[in-house]
Amino acid sequence: MQKTVSLTVNGKSVSATVEGRTLLVQLLRETLGLTGTHVGCDTSQCGACVVHVDGEAVKSCTLLAVQAEGRTVKTIEDVADGDTLHPMQEAFRDNHALQCGFCTPGMIMSALDLVKNNPDPTDREIREYLEGNFCRCTGYHNIVLAIKAGAAAMRGAKQAAE
Amino acid sequence: MTEIGTPVRRREDYRFLTGQGTYTDDINRPRQVYAYILRSPHASARIIGIDASAAAKASGVVAVYTGKDIEADGIGGLPCGWQIHSKDGSPMHEPPHPVLASGHVRHVGDPVAVVIADSLAQARDAAELVKVDYAVEPAVSDVGEALKSGAPLVHAEVPGNVCYDWHLGEPAAIDAALKGAARVIKLDLTNNRLVPNAMEPRAAIGDFDRATGEHTLYTTSQNPHVIRLLMGAFVLHIPEAKLRVVAPDVGGGFGSKIYHYAEEAIVTWVAGKLKRPVKWTAERVESFMSDAHGRDHVTHVELGLDQDNKFVALKVSTLANMGAYLSTFATCIPTYLYATLLAGTYTTPVIYAEVKAVFTHTVPVDAYRGAGRPEATFLLERIVDLAADELGVDPAELRRKNFIPTDAFPYQTPVALQYDSGDYFSTLDLATKAADYAGFESRRAEAARRGTLRGIGIATYIEACGIAPSAVVGSLGARAGLFEAATVRVHPTGSVTILTGSHSHGQGHETTFAQLVADGLGIPIESVEIVHGDSAKIPYGMGTYGSRSLAVGGTAIIKAMDKIIAKGKKIAAHLLEAAEADIEFKDGQFSVAGTDRSKSIGEIALTAYVPHNFPHEELEPGLDETAFYDPKNFTFPSGAYVAEVEIDPDTGRIEIVNFNASDDFGRIVNPMIVAGQVHGGLAQGIGQALLEGCVYDRATGQLLTASYNDYAMPRADDLPAFALSTHATYCTHNPLGVKGCGEAGAIGAPAAISNAIVDALKPMGVRHVEMPATPEKIWRAIHQHRVAAE
């Protein structure tokens, strides 16, 4: 059954014809060519596919494209400000929080969701929050450092703006 | 600051941080069709017939192929790259490994048919219409069971399921040495089967150019040239000049992406048949049932000690599970990458190992991070700890007493290897001091007051990296050379492209190699580009595994740079009208010794490509040099890890409260990247010790851990923060003095954790806990003790 779905992706209105069974991640990767969002498992655990839907972290492999009708989706491609990395991206680079890079987009989208709700997370809170994001390369040590540093940078930027 | 030894931020990160990486599944080709592989649901069955007629007619389906089509087209089986000979001199059994099952299926996940359709969903829909008539046969998944008489045979032509029965050392000598020992400590242990689980599932795209007849394979590989050689020469019979293999950004490998897999051959073959690009991407469940697994040993070990607690003999008998077929390097892992490491960091004079490699109805087993060395280290460090416990001596002291003295290098072990350098005392001192090993008993007592059981565990390790001297491995049965190649291409305006045969799938070569070149040629790191992963661009290279990239691939770059500098000196001598012997090269400048006359490397490059004033009678134009480097020896990273755990006695749940790692990697080019490699290795080693274990149903051979619902991957909250330190003794036989750091964590961590667990449970009389040490196993150990005490 073909359906037309209309939504906002990275600030642009898009509309596409999909099957009922088409997943949001398939719409993003295959129809819209936004291949920064990855698929690492079939059971909604690894978190490589995390995007923001209406400002909240969601596993795009576990949401039908039709369920995203009318919603606002943000992917890793829209996190940097032009060529300037977001402070969280910068913190990941500074702390060597990525190796192969496959889990990284999901990690960053989750990290931003965490910091939105908890601007100054402890190490423990970061580790617990990452329950749904697997990384096989880093042992998470540097990811924890990066999220802490990214959160601090975001607090700093917010204070500077106020 | 970009020179060697500084933590330069990674140059590859920008694209990964912004979603601009290009992994295989991100690539799409015009007119592309999709492959879905129908896999065996049975561990062992005869295929009576396959009816694909309904599938072929289904919506969007382009073609369906089975093993019969593979045979009709003369497609070869997947080759094994290392031949092992048994004790009696006979070569190993090497049964065929068809690309699509031919007559029999031998493990759950064995490919049976491929459906090609316009969309993946259509291919998968149609695959359900392929009717395969199976006669299910008894299966065996456990090595012990497979060796019993009357066990189901995985291959009719392999008696007793034994691939080879190999040994290293002298049986008579070990028996005598053990007989003469004052004390013999014995232990049975298993090294649990693991699934590598790189986060990027494998994928492959076959493409075919009708105009040129060239095949292109995009694949998730650690070594594109190895795939080109194996697939071109042995499977599809495509001349290498007509076959291009591209391994773009690859999302982790850990060994599992070394091997040539059936799906690579299938998409390349089908693309040639259909003259259309064919894409296949593994679902995670397919990764579990088709990526080569790791470890899976069952071992009996005996350690003999003299009156003075010196190790006098080590005897090891191992059953190694090969799975249903021989994966590319499966056979060398439990032999030459395992038994040769059994000296560890110790002076044990007599060592004997015998290894039976056994076929079972399971996914093939091959190298996974560490590959043989974790298995050797685990048994050695467990038996040493057990010896310390039984002798009532401190495990750190027992190790020190038996360490190879720091002044004894080069040190010839009784198991073939010659260690070039090392200092095991210093890393053990660093790790034990950082861990406050001396103050542990007060922490144990404090934990006891809180009702938890605290334990501390030490493991030291040695590994053989920088794989490998070709002549040595060739004499041991390798069917490949293990050199590495690099081209240094200095462009006319002074920027430099490095073409390397090493492959980065997370290791950060684009940064580390660029540091080498910026340092070596005295140019800004921004002027250096690293190219890897495309057989059409790079020289013939062997790829990345066995912690070899810097030690072997980096050395090839150094050797090629040496040639550039040598040629540059000749050009500079000509331009500066000086003797070549008087030209010095430093910081990017060729200068006449003792003068201020110099030419920059940029000027030299321009001269080389615009050779108006050039020594044509002596030199060719251009500044582009290639070097192939074949290492003289392995490198021998080593280290000491100290783990501290607390156990909740009511649930058996283990928490790692401290982890201190001290490593000797020789010279370190980028300490930030090295630390990252250690962290990742530790996580996988801790995963093996506490969480991960691939489980087959013993009766049916069904894979019970086929998703993340059942295979426990280490998550952030399972792991501690790691405390790292390093102590360097330089490798003596490569110009950088580097040893390799990629596998250390996975090698040393399992024993450190296990020793800590056993230490915590010592009051319960526990001698050993099998990995993964799940809460239930721990609870049972405690519970049985309590029951017995009552």
Added chain:
Amino acid sequence: MYEFDYSKPANLADAAKALGDADAKLVAGGMTLIPTLKQRLAKPSSLIDLATIPGLKGITEESGGLRIGAMTRHVEVQRSDVVKRVIPALSNLAGLIGDPAVRNRGTIGGSISNNDPAADYPSAVVGLGAAVVTTKREIAGDDFFTGMFETALGQDEIVTAIKFPKPQAAAYQKFKNPASRYAIVGVFVARTGSGVRVAVTGAGPCVFRVPEMEAALAKSFSADAIKDIAIPDDGLNSDIHASAEYRAHLVNVMARRAVAACA
């Protein structure tokens, strides 16, 4: 996934009507359903999405307890100040479900209607003596969960809200499966005006109460009071992660910890 029709009815009556097709399925957050569909373990003819039906979301304080709309997401229960004040154990439980991205989508109504044997919410519904409000009636929590993945819901009956009475004290203790992070054993203990309730999830095919523990705790509400009450392992779940014997043991441990956490 097999292909299916998809509809987003505007109200409950239309949704119930669509359920007249026996092969139709409701989707709330989809956190269990979509993975199931992806594995081709279910083949619904159509999915009926409850997302836009009004009145199914939200948390209100009602007769001293809580009324939580069926489409209220786990994250909302976890973070709700009202829940934290009235039944903090419920907020704590919601924060232990799945992972943050799952909690951002998964709903309480979806969780209890699915009745996964290892889900967390059933233990709270039974443990607190909640009532499940449906399009047709109100079902006592004790009667709602009837078996593995089975509930008292009729074919065209839809959960609209859950009513939780406020306990005097309550706590949830979960022992997670190291792989899936579902409950190997989860125990919800509540001390209420009408007695103590102990509800166990993860251990058996369906959430169950432990009357011996409830009786002992009614006499003396302390961890010690139940330390010798062994749960028979007969009929408990047994898999590669935990044997029935171990689960039975964990029920006792988690129950004691929950009682202690009530203090």
